[in-house]
Amino acid sequence: MKKSKTWNQHVVKKENKSLVLGTIRTHSPISRADIASLTGLNKGTVSSLVSELLEEQLIYESGPGESNGGRRPVMLLFNQQAGFSIGIDLGVNYLLGVLTDLEGNICYEKLVKFKDLSYEEMEVKLVEVVDNLMENTPSSYYGIIGIGIGVPGTVSKSGEIQLAPNLGWKNVDLKTIMEVKYNLPVVIENEANAGAYGEKKFGAGKSFNHIIYVSVGIGIGVGLILNGHLYRGNHGFSGELGHMTIESGGRKCRCGNEGCWELYASEQALVKNAEKIAFPSLPKDELSLENLLTLAEAGDLEAIHLFKQTGDYLGIGINNIINIFNPEQVIIGNRMAFAEDWLTEPLKDRMVKQTLWYQQQDLQINFSELSTHSSALGVAAFSVENFFMSDMKKSNVI
Amino acid sequence: MKKSKTWNQHVVKKENKSLVLGTIRTHSPISRADIASLTGLNKGTVSSLVSELLEEQLIYESGPGESNGGRRPVMLLFNQQAGFSIGIDLGVNYLLGVLTDLEGNICYEKLVKFKDLSYEEMEVKLVEVVDNLMENTPSSYYGIIGIGIGVPGTVSKSGEIQLAPNLGWKNVDLKTIMEVKYNLPVVIENEANAGAYGEKKFGAGKSFNHIIYVSVGIGIGVGLILNGHLYRGNHGFSGELGHMTIESGGRKCRCGNEGCWELYASEQALVKNAEKIAFPSLPKDELSLENLLTLAEAGDLEAIHLFKQTGDYLGIGINNIINIFNPEQVIIGNRMAFAEDWLTEPLKDRMVKQTLWYQQQDLQINFSELSTHSSALGVAAFSVENFFMSDMKKSNVI
């Protein structure tokens, strides 16, 4: 017999406790009285919930605050060091691990670079990084509350990595492997989804609820924040906008399609286009985003033209995104964001000319604020969110 | 002082009542005992909530049901005739009004056709249709519970029609006009959004939660059902996929862009392509979807080719949709759905060849089941939904 969630006083208490904790998290430091007037809860209710949160070490009392004309309030603070979260950005040729507190502040980080690793070698490196982060974790009440891993590929809702073409992985159940090894909750998420969440929590998207995060690296992936929540699609495979056709009958793509966006606007496309040009100071086998950026910064017109061309093609896809989603904000992230200076102009040109007028109200086009850290911070934040999420909300997941 | 919603026993009761009513709506006829075991609520709780619902005339008791080896249960039924809803599909050259009961069954309908009406003339027609529907409403406890209107244009979240190019309307606050005139809740919604909702509630999408409804008429509009809910975007302008670029540097569109999808795959595109061909039996000024369909049915190869071409272009856009949203189902609706027989094959060809393999798990491509009625039924259902939605959920709107 299928039982749906009913509503009773236990739920009420849990939700209110979560509400109080959330208020302290965002308004810290704050007094009991202010929580009551902010949430609308009764003073007595707040008092009793606060005392439970104190016992659970999730908050702590600091000394008395400023008087407002009467008795001085006892200020409550969120105990951001009650536990720590591990976030890993697993790239094709690097591993970035961060250790954050419960507010997303980076306490320690570890970057490892390498080339052409097999899956087994990669797993060894991954374990090394996680172990290293754990060794450097300060002692705390809850310890490590979870491990998050961002990967450049599609991840099913159950957490299995279905296909990561640039890693050469297929159907890898890294989640179970890590959960068994560390006996901790593990979250695996697509790199673009993680980046989108990272930027929403800590970066350029903090104050927005309808965000499209475009991760432009070797390929193009997109993370969708709709109504403030990450949208994963039916099986978790949404956001494959890199394979959106922008030129019917255009270049062939390995996905089987033609004219895919990432064939025109990604790092790979940029390098391919550069190969057709003879740069006196740059041999063909040393063409890379970094080297082309250096050239552009030195004023090389051909390099600058290449970036502008990429920006133009980026604009086409972003125009589509705007027509499809009517977002508040589009964030361009990952490595291509380093080229902000040359991408902005052709991008804006496309926007102004081509987007239906009414779409442009309150529309922001921004570049990543967290740069290379957005993915790792995003997956770390997933674990924190799961740690705090009440069971009710977990079942009503959006 | 901003007060967020708190949780107390009143909320609990409201939600549980809503849960019980919902269970009766979907499982009618059902006994109190079965409601209790289905929802997990206590038998006593169910009894008391049911007696309130009976007083409110939202449900009624029928005679005793079959015994299960003990006392015979009293069967409860949803009172679908406790009120009625009006839904209007406002087209460029027609007005379709339906009167539905609370379960979406059509009790009466009225279709009016016309040509080249000004806004004022259209408003007169609209009022005539609504009045006509009201006169034909059976008497009931709650009477007409709301009016919904679907329009071919963009509608802001506040309900204002921002731009309806094919009607020639701009910034029309039809919602307020109608609310003042009839003193009833009025919902204005984009035609594609309404159609999507209609198909989800009553048509091809009944058992799915991630549905992309593609309304192919004069232009192309798209309604997005994500996680079971209509997604409207930041200002309510999402779903303008008709203006997604599928051919960079392609034909100029009135939206300012180039290579828009609807320039290749809509009814308008079909007719324009037909103009280049000499049909012996069809003069150029009589080219229309209907006439071309007749030709195709008669076996005219050129007409069939035109439809297949349209299907191919539809496939390009739908491929994009699949990569973007990873939906469970794509529904093709509106007038072009009449050409199902010739569209299916080229569409499937595009799917099979070009969509990343893992996306095709559990993916349905279907044609509208409600045909010309999906929009009208959709907006009528919006009013019903608002009528039943608990205040809690209203504030937590997704």
Add this chain to the structure above:
DNA sequence: TAAACTTTGTTTATCCACTAGACAAACAAA
């Protein structure tokens, strides 16, 4: 046919979380 068992729906006693309001402590201003 009678006795025993089942199912259904109501009633009763109890529990639990929130609220309102009283209250004491701590402070500012007159």
Add this chain to the structure above:
DNA sequence: TTTGTTTGTCTAGTGGATAAACAAAGTTTA
């Protein structure tokens, strides 16, 4: 010193859910 305000706790009361008892209305078994 007096008065008034703010803060946080405490107490009594309210409302809704639950568990368990119970009555009513069946079926099954001996």
